[in-house]
Each structure stands twice: as structure tokens, then as C-alpha cells.
Amino acid sequence: MDLESQANLEEDEKAVEAFLLENSGRCTRDGSVPGVYWLEMRPVSEQAERYFVRVGWSSYPHRPPSVKFAIGIGGVTNVGRAWPVISGYGPGNFICKPFTAEGYAAHSTDWPNQHPWPTTGNLFLYVAETLQSDLDERYQGRAQ
Amino acid sequence: MPVREAIGIKVTFALSKEKPYDGGEVPAPTTVGVEREKAMTYFGAQPEPNTVFYLVAHGQRQPDERTVGQVAGDADEVEFGLRKEIVQGG
Secondary structure: OOHHHHHHHHHHHHHHHHHHHHOOOEEEEOOOOOOEEEEEEOOOOOOOOOEEEEEEOOOOOOOOOEEEEEOOOOOOOOOHHHOEOOOOEOOOOOEOOOOOHHHHHHOOOOHHHHOOOOOOOOHHHHHHHHHHHHHHHOOOOEOO | OOOOOEEEEEEEEOOOOOOOEEEEEEEOOOEHHHHHHHHHHHHOOOOOOOEEEEEEEOOEEEOOOOEHHHHHOOOOEEEEEEEEEEOOOO
């Protein structure tokens, strides 16, 4: 990750931290990989549940991030039970929605035209808000 | 408890570098939808196919038909977040 992206992220991460705190969550910057953050999030309907999301930016804000659920901060992402059941989310695999690098890669022929990745504003906050909305409004429980 | 006649409105939007929208004080019966449209105009957010815009407050989506007075409850003002959602999965 280039220095400009790192500087942009550092500026925008404060709003993400504030947003997650308001939603009983937390944001932690990865100590070893630049551009990687670990989000702790809860569905509003099940406050006892905790999910850990690895958000990895390659170029900020120019490209969508890799977004995967993990067993914990720094944990692996290929365990189904670490993931929530939400339409468009493939537990243990990837999120096929137009806010993730994985989704855009799977739809490389249509989404860049239908849903071009936005580059204006706080894109990190946009991703966090989208994840929280999915957890609050479309959550069907923990994957098995 | 006195009924509030006017509610202060502010709206933030992650996909904009603009300052938050300051709607000033509006009559309490004003609907959320009216304020959403004003905020979209301020932020230059255009309706798009397969995309919905909505306001959230207190961590919850606020239906367009709700009034700002209902959202505010006992408060003098409400800070909304404008959300853009693409309603198409893979």
C-alpha cells in the first residue's frame, strides 16, 4: 500500500472508530499489514453475538477492500461459523455485494459499469455502515 | 410534556466530502422523506437504478413517512445519516 493511501486511511479511520463505538463495536488497525483493519461488530438484534471482520485495503480510496469475517482479530477467515447468515454473504468464502473486492472480482464484467466503485467521501465509513446495515436488517443468525 | 413545534436537522453522508447538511429547524410534522430529499440535493446524490437512499437515526432506518418529531422524541434536534444501498446481490 502506498503512503498516500495510508495517509488517507488514517484520516478516515477516526470516523469509523466513532461509528463502531456507537454500535457497540470496535476498530483495530492491524499491527503488521498496512491497510488491514479488524472490525468487531454486533447485530442490533443479538447484542451478545460478536463478529470480527477483516477489512483489507490495497489502494485507498480508489479500490474496494477485501472484506471477510474471521474467528477473531488476526484469525483465519475460512471458517463458516465466523460468518453471519446474510443474503449475498458466502460463509467461509466471500461477500458477493458491491462493496467488496471479492464481489467486484466475481462480477468484473458487469459491476464496474453498473455499480462503479465510488471514490468520493469516507469509503471506509461507507463499508462499515454497509456491514452494520446488513447485520441489523438482514441478519439470519450465525452460519454453521 | 410540551410538544415540540420545531426540530433541528443535521444529516451526514459518508460518500461526500461536503460538511454535514444543516437543515435548520423544521416543523415537527415534516416527514423524514422530505428531509432525505433535501439532504440528497445538498450532497448531489442522484437516484440510480437498483439503488435506494434512506435516513438512519438512533441506529435505525427511518421510514420516509415518519415525522421528524416522532424521530426526535424529547430531543430538540436530530442527526441523521444518509445511506446509499445497492439492492442487488450476486
